[in-house]
Amino acid sequence: MEVTSYSVSYFRSTSLSPLPFPVKSTLFPRGSVNFSGYNCLASKLNYSAINGLRKFGAITAASGSENRTAINGSIRWLLEPIGNGDTRHIGYKIPMPGTFEIDSNVVTVGRVGDKADIVISVPTVSAVHARIQKTEENLLITDLDSTNGTFIGEKRLQPGVVYPASPGNLVTFGDTNLAIFRVYKLREEELSTEPEESGAGSENESAS
DSSP states (O other): OOOOOOEEOOOOOOBOOOOSSOOSSOOOSOOBOOOTTOOOOGGGOOHHHHHHHHHHOOEEEOOTTOOOTTSOTTEEEEEEEOOOOOOTTTTSOOOOOOOEEEOSSEEEEESOTTTOSEEOOOTTSOSSOEEEEEOSSOEEEEEOSOSSOEEETTEEOOTTOEEEEOTTOEEEESOTTTSEEEEEEEETGGGTTHHHHHHHHHHHHHHO
């Protein structure tokens, strides 16, 4: 099966900055995002993690409205799970969630399949946990009054308030062991020639 390669481009973000356009709710004026223990520089990305995304693909998350027209089709947003899989706080073993691709402009995150577009089958995730709206620059995340909260980095989001999550940010839906994800922004056109270049490099090495 032919697999298309993608590049990952994202920026380091250390604070929750106000949105450049008005929203119904006001962002917290203060509160930085702490990325202690994580390096968000693109040059430090683990190749095996990205290769895993290419090899196994992602679960497509789309709302019933299928509203995709407002976003550049060459930009794809992924949520990659990075939790440690520890289930001792739950008391029984459950599988880690997979990688999710946000395919619609607005999707709902939750534990119950008939109520959410992105289904995370973890008991500490609320039935309807959060809402994600994608733009070309970032993801806009709103906590929907979840029991265990939604976090960007270590900052807990106030329910009903919209916060931006940039590529490279860590987003947690109520459980730091099983439901913590890194945001990836993929640009298809930037890597459309990467497989050919890699092949050419291999041929040159063989010739030498």
